[in-house]
Amino acid sequence: MEFSTLLYLPDSATYRQLLRDGRRLYECAELRNIINRNGLWTADIVDPVNGKPRYSVTVRSDGETITAMSCTCADPLRKQSRPSRCVHVCALCFMLFYRHRYRSSSDDITIPRETTSIVEWYLSKRLNSQIPYDTDAVRTMADGLEILTDFRDDNWDVWLGNRHFHTLLGNCMPTVEESTDITTESWPNPDAPDLDATLPHGWLTLLEAAYERLRDTRHLIRLYALYLIQGKDPTDCRYVDRLRWMLSGNREREAQLNTLIDDITRHYQPREDNQRRPIPNPAYEHLLRVFERSDDAVTYCNAIHDVDRHCIQRLEATISLDHPEYAGSLRRIANDWKQRYDSRLDYDIAHFTYRAEKIAPALFANGYHDPIIDDCTTLMTASARGSKAAFRITLRKRFHDTARATICRDLIEAVRNTLTMDDLDRELSAILRRTYDGIAPHTNPIATTFFTEDDVRLITPPLDDATLQREQPQDFREALQCLSEIDTVTLTGDYDTDHNAIRQHLIEQNEQRKTQAHANGIASRIHAQHHGSEPNGSEPNGSEGSEKADIERLRQRLNHRLQTLYGSRYTLDGTAIDVNGLFDEPVTVGQRTKWRSLTIGQIGVCAAATVLLHRECHDPQLTAQLSKSLANKRLATAIGDVLADMLEARTMPGGPDDRAGDDPTVDGAADRAVDNAIGESLRMLREQAPDRQDPTGTVSGEEGESDTSDENDCRIRPDRRIALKTLSGLLEHLNPGFQAPRVDDLDQAEQYVMDSMLEFGDLDGFETENQAEDLPEEQPSEEGKRIILGLTILAASMPDRVIPLFDDTPLPCPRLVSALMNSIEETHATLIQARNDNDANDDYAEQESLSDTINLLLHLLRQAHRRLRERFAPQAVLQCQ
Numbered sequence: 109m110e111f112s113t114l115l116y117l118p119d120s121a122t123y124r125q126l127l128r129d130g131r132r133l134y135e136c137a138e139l140r141n142i143i144n145r146n147g148l149w150t151a152d153i154v155d156p157v158n159g160k161p162r163y164s165v166t167v168r169s170d171g172e173t174i175t176a177m178s179c180t181c182a183d184p185l186r187k188q189s190r191p192s193r194c195v196h197v198c199a200l201c202f203m204l205f206y207r208h209r210y211r212s213s214s215d216d217i218t219i220p221r222e223t224t225s226i227v228e229w230y231l232s233k234r235l236n237s238q239i240p241y242d243t244d245a246v247r248t249m250a251d252g253l254e255i256l257t258d259f260r261d262d263n264w265d266v267w268l269g270n271r272h273f274h275t276l277l278g279n280c281m282p283t284v285e286e287s288t289d290i291t292t293e294s295w296p297n298p299d300a301p302d303l304d305a306t307l308p309h310g311w312l313t314l315l316e317a318a319y320e321r322l323r324d325t326r327h328l329i330r331l332y333a334l335y336l337i338q339g340k341d342p343t344d345c346r347y348v349d350r351l352r353w354m355l356s357g358n359r360e361r362e363a364q365l366n367t368l369i370d371d372i373t374r375h376y377q378p379r380e381d382n383q384r385r386p387i388p389n390p391a392y393e394h395l396l397r398v399f400e401r402s403d404d405a406v407t408y409c410n411a412i413h414d415v416d417r418h419c420i421q422r423l424e425a426t427i428s429l430d431h432p433e434y435a436g437s438l439r440r441i442a443n444d445w446k447q448r449y450d451s452r453l454d455y456d457i458a459h460f461t462y463r464a465e466k467i468a469p470a471l472f473a474n475g476y477h478d479p480i481i482d483d484c485t486t487l488m489t490a491s492a493r494g495s496k497a498a499f500r501i502t503l504r505k506r507f508h509d510t511a512r513a514t515i516c517r518d519l520i521e522a523v524r525n526t527l528t529m530d531d532l533d534r535e536l537s538a539i540l541r542r543t544y545d546g547i548a549p550h551t552n553p554i555a556t557t558f559f560t561e562d563d564v565r566l567i568t569p570p571l572d573d574a575t576l577q578r579e580q581p582q583d584f585r586e587a588l589q590c591l592s593e594i595d596t597v598t599l600t601g602d603y604d605t606d607h608n609a610i611r612q613h614l615i616e617q618n619e620q621r622k623t624q625a626h627a628n629g630i631a632s633r634i635h636a637q638h639h640g641s642e643p644n645g646s647e648p649n650g651s652e653g654s655e656k657a658d659i660e661r662l663r664q665r666l667n668h669r670l671q672t673l674y675g676s677r678y679t680l681d682g683t684a685i686d687v688n689g690l691f692d693e694p695v696t697v698g699q700r701t702k703w704r705s706l707t708i709g710q711i712g713v714c715a716a717a718t719v720l721l722h723r724e725c726h727d728p729q730l731t732a733q734l735s736k737s738l739a740n741k742r743l744a745t746a747i748g749d750v751l752a753d754m755l756e757a758r759t760m761p762g763g764p765d766d767r768a769g770d771d772p773t774v775d776g777a778a779d780r781a782v783d784n785a786i787g788e789s790l791r792m793l794r795e796q797a798p799d800r801q802d803p804t805g806t807v808s809g810e811e812g813e814s815d816t817s818d819e820n821d822c823r824i825r826p827d828r829r830i831a832l833k834t835l836s837g838l839l840e841h842l843n844p845g846f847q848a849p850r851v852d853d854l855d856q857a858e859q860y861v862m863d864s865m866l867e868f869g870d871l872d873g874f875e876t877e878n879q880a881e882d883l884p885e886e887q888p889s890e891e892g893k894r895i896i897l898g899l900t901i902l903a904a905s906m907p908d909r910v911i912p913l914f915d916d917t918p919l920p921c922p923r924l925v926s927a928l929m930n931s932i933e934e935t936h937a938t939l940i941q942a943r944n945d946n947d948a949n950d951d952y953a954e955q956e957s958l959s960d961t962i963n964l965l966l967h968l969l970r971q972a973h974r975r976l977r978e979r980f981a982p983q984a985v986l987q988c989q
Contacts, residue, residue, distance in 0.1 A: 111174040111201040117193065130198025134206075137345035137394040139165075139199050147171070149204065152514070153181075153196045156390070159422035159774050165200045172208075174201055199541040203349070211353040212361065216852070218354060219323050227317035230307055239321060244515045250318035250327075257311050259331075261263045267334055268375035287612040293852050319447050329354065329364075333372055338379060339389035348395050350417045359482055360922055363489065366498040369395070373404040388416045393423060401497045402430035403445070430496060445542070449535045450492040456536040457485050462524045469560040470698035475825055476705030482541075483507070484516050491542040492535075494665050509567055516555035556584040558611050562698035563618050567610065569594060576790050621695040622790040629692035634725045662723055665782040666716040673757055674709035674963050675947050680717060687717040691737045703741045708750065708967045714743060715750045717790045735793055746822045753967055755783060756974040760936050824964065826957070831964045832905050838942075839897050839935070845890075849898050851905040860895045860902070861924075868924035876980035888927060894932045896924075903928065903972040904965070911975050925980045929973060936969045 115130075119125040133139065133153070140161070142151045148168050150163040167175040179194040204255075212218045224239065231237040240246055254260055259267065307313040312331060319328040332347040332354075355365035367385060372395070378386035396405045405423045412419055420427065449456075464471070464481060469479040483506045490499035507513040524540040528534040555568040569587040582588040585603050593599055597613045599606045626632060667679040677684045685706070694700045706714070718738065725731050738744040758779070829851060836848035849856040867888060888896060903910045943962040 111205065114174055115193070115198055115201070116178065116180075121821065126193070126195060126198055127197045131202050132343060133195060133199035135204045135343035135346040137348070137397075138576070139203060140202065140397070142200075149200060151200050151203075153199070157422075158418045159424070163196050165194075165196045167197065167200050167204065169204060174204070177201070183483075206346075206349065207353060210350060212355070212357040214357045215359065217325055217357070219320055219325065219328070220350060220354075220395060221320055223313055223316045224320045226307065227314055240259040241318060243322065244429075246321045250315060250322065250324070252411045253311060253315040253318065257315060259312070259315060259334075261941050264330065265375060266674065267330075268337060268371060270337055270377045270379050303520065308343075309335065313640060325354075329368060333368060336391045336395055337372060337376060337389075339387075339391040342390055344391040347391065347396040348398050352398065355822045359486065363486065366490065366495065366987065367493075369399050369401070370493050370495050370498070373401055374409075376404075378408070385415050386412045388412055388419060393419070396423060397426050399497050400426060400429055400500055402426055402428075403496065406431055407931040408593075429500070445491075445494040445496050447538075448494050449539050450489075452494050456492070456539060457488060459533075459536055460485065460488065460523055460540070463526055464519060467522045467526070468519060468564055469561060470559070470563050470696065470701060473698070474710075476701065478822065480512065480516055480519070483512075484520060487516070487543050487547060488520075488539050489816050491546060492539045496546075503547065503550055507547075507550060510552045511555075513547055514555050515557045515564060516553045517544060517547050517761065519559070520547070522559065533570065545546065550981060552580050553583055554587040558614055560615050560618065563614070563696040565614050567614075586814060610838050618696050622689075622692075622699070625693045625695050629689075630730060630737050631691040631721055634730055634734075635723055636726075659720065659723060662782065662785055663720055665779070666719060669711075669713055669754060669757075669782060670716055673754065673966070675943055675959050677947070677959070678709040678713055680713060680720070682713070685713050687714060690714055690717055690741075691721065691734065693737070694741070700741070703743055703822060705825055706746070706926075707825050709960060711743075711746050711822070711824070712752045712754070715747045715754070715789075716734065718747055719751070719785050722789045722792060723785050738793070742822050746824065748790060748793040749971070750967070751786050751793070752974065753970050754786050755790070756970045758783065759977065760933055760973060787947060814822075826961050826964065828964065828968075831961050831968070834961055835904065835935075835965050835968075836901055838938075839901065842938070843893065843897060846894055846897050848901055853902070854906070854909055857899065857902040857906075857910045858913055860898050863891070864895050864899075864924045867895060868927065892927070896927050899928050900931045900935055900972075902967075903932070904968040907972040907975045911972070911979060914980070922980075925976060929976055932969050932976075936966060936973070939966055939969070 115123070115126060117126060136156065138154055140152050140154045140157055140159070142149065147170060148166065151165050153163040153165060154161050163179055163181045166176075166178045167174055177194075177197045177200075179192055179196045181196055189509070210218050210220055228238055231239065240249065242598070247270070285946045309316070312334070315735060316328065316331050318324075319331060329351065331350050335341075335344045335347045336351075338344075351365065351368070355361040355368075368657050376392065378389060381387055393405075394400070396408065400972065409419045409423060409427070452835065461477070464484070471481060483502070486502050486506070488500060490496075490502060503513070507516070520540050520543055524537060524544065527537050527540075552568060554571070555566055558565045558567060567584075569581075569584065569591055571581070571587060571590055575590055579586070579590050581590060588594070588599060588606055589601070591599055594610065595613065597606075597609050598805060599609075663680060667681070670680070689699060690703075692699075704712075718734070722731065722734060725734060725982045735744060792839075832851040836851065840846055849860075899910065939962050943959050943966075946958050
């Protein structure tokens with residue numbers, strides 16, 4: 109995010125000072141009440157002593173660039189006073205810049221690198237040394253510093269409570285007394301350190317740099333927390349945002365952040381000076397404000413108000429969230445959330461999920477569960493730990509309307525009603541009761557949720573305003589008393605009878621809606637169009653009979669290909685997945701959930717059904733609706749990838765061509781006909797489907813941004829990372845001495861490609877086409893085998909990022925590309941044999957799980973093979989064959 113041109117001043121010294129002052133203003137947390145409204149960011153500049161607003165800043169951003177800015181400190185009557193030269197605007201720009209740089213994505217956590225640059229400058233200038241690049245050496249360095257500083261895992265609780273009395277006697281390295289300016293032509297420079305090149309936290313800064321080099325997220329987060337707990341430097345407030353942005357991007361990191369904040373506030377004790385008086389901590393105060401820790405803010409003010417009478421003013425907005433009566437008084441607030449119920453939280457969450465699946469099966473399918481289950485468990489976690497702040501933040505981020513909150517409330521109450529009062533369920537019952545009480549004020553009190561086998565329906569009695577004001581019903585039961593009928597169901601006045609009647613009516617209504625949706629679905633309309641010309645009871649004419657026979661043969665060929673690619677369980681007539689309703693408009697929650705988590709084999713069956721139906725369709729409008737129906741279910745991208753996978757399989761060992769010779773019912777012409785049908789369906793999807801969606805991506809809103817989520821996309825089972833670890837383990841087992849890389853290590857992939865120059869490149873000059881043809885076949889060395897095996901794993905893991913690396917090599921490597929394709933083909937053949945052996949296993953549960961993992965690996969290998977073939981076939985591949 110660039111903003112240097114808007115802040116530029118001709119005087120370089122004044123320009124650098126403006127940047128430093130603006131950065132310090134942000135890092136000292138004098139920027140408050142930050143709000144984002146569709147790219148329009150507003151904030152207040154406050155007095156650091158009493159927290160009162162002084163100026164208001166506004167900045168407009170389009171995501172990458174600052175486009176406009178203003179500040180109330182600028183005097184419009186003075187021409188020389190411009191908002192773009194304002195230090196307050198500079199502070200907000202720095203916040204946006206750091207947010208853009210350090211915010212983690214859903215796929216990868218962002219590790220700040222600022223301390224590494226600081227320490228490298230320090231070591232090179234003072235000790236003529238540097239941080240080692242070898243991982244083992246850096247780990248040894250970190251271990252030594254942990255011993256030196258006593259920053260050990262078994263001592264973490266002591267550090268959390270500011271009760272650590274271990275100090276270093278002096279400093280074995282020279283201290284840095286002067287500061288250095290960052291001289292860059294354009295600010296900010298991503299390669300430059302973000303702070304003056306000093307050690308702001310002494311020995312801990314060295315340890316922080318080691319953790320950054322190691323990508324040791326767990327210890328780095330703890331170090332940031334320690335800076336907040338100690339609060340020795342006013343600029344330590346910036347670590348609140350560092351933690352918040354680093355632990356963002358998905359629910360797991362958000363839960364980790366909530367747990368860390370709970371630990372900090374539970375153990376926190378203010379530091380004391382030499383006279384045993386508590387010392388105010390601006391960094392901890394900023395943490396309380398950002399995470400809305402009202403109860404902890406009261407506790408903090410009670411501890412330090414004798415030495416800092418302005419603390420309540422600075423935290424007034426936070427305290428008033430839960431304790432508006434505090435208002436200047438310093439009495440301790442009794443808190444009914446202080447009782448914790450997290451001694452066996454994992455068991456209670458699993459128990460809740462198990463019972464919720466029995467009550468609302470429509471929210472669960474194929475190992476997938478609706479995001480509302482995650483929302484419920486997040487609220488339960490906050491309740492169990494007694495964290496009202498985390499509970500409140502979850503409500504604001506996940507429950508944007510009362511309907512969603514009401515469904516969550518009713519599911520929690522339904523699970524709670526199934527519990528017994530024995531010791532096993534007592535803590536879970538207390539957690540659910542607290543969660544119910546916390547979410548109830550945010551729900552519709554007169555609405556209720558009906559959980560049926562295939563649907564989740566929220567019903568609100570249709571009462572007019574006059575009836576609501578006169579009767580004032582408190583819940584669904586009282587609201588029904590005000591009606592004689594609801595949705596054509598006549599009410600008797602007996603709540604249980606009426607409730608069962610409404611439930612039965614909803615079930616019947618759902619069946620009617622599903623029948624109607626199937627009758628109006630694309631598949632029914634195509635079949636009706638295809639067979640509509642045949643009189644009742646008459647035989648089809650010659651051309652129609654021939655087409656029907658062709659479609660039946662295509663169906664048999666597709667079944668053969670499915671069994672070849674994914675195993676004997678997967679056919680259009682099998683039980684692995686029922687494709688009925690695949691092309692119908694979903695009218696219930698269960699119909700939508702069914703398609704949200706599938707194995708590669710199940711997607712293959714859906715793809716085969718798509719090819720078959722597309723072959724029958726001759727109406728362009730129905731063809732467009734066919735593609736749209738798959739896109740609405742978030743299946744178009746996945747099916748398109750599998751169709752391409754089916755075509756690529758013909759070029760791989762063990763593919764349909766290899767099997768065709770063993771099957772007398774399959775010939776080459778028939779196989780080509782299947783390829784043509786698959787290719788036509790693939791073109792149809794790519795031409796008419798909307799833009800591709802990432803089936804695993806999620807984006808979480810923050811700071812007033814609306815949440816946009818792809819959580820409804822089809823997700824491939826089993827987990828992709830687990831499958832790739834299985835591939836790594838297999839290759840390590842088959843190749844003793846080989847150590848597989850991390851499946852997401854792009855740096856290692858770059859190193860492999862560079863190392864391959866010595867093994868597969870021509871160092872004496874560029875090869876010509878004729879020279880390449882005369883090259884003798886050579887077996888790669890042990891180092892060459894290590895490179896190829898590592899690239900096989902990384903190409904399967906991230907082909908779009910690894911394969912383009914070959915274009916950047918200084919020398920052409922046709923042998924490298926050819927060797928990599930051969931390795932992929934050999935691994936593919938090995939996996940097919942392993943899957944076929946596994947399918948013969950009598951243990952069906954184990955068979956299904958392992959075979960699906962192997963099928964996913966085969967799919968990933970075929971994708972990598974296709975990318976290589978398409979990219980390099982005109983060059984290296986054809987050159988070497």
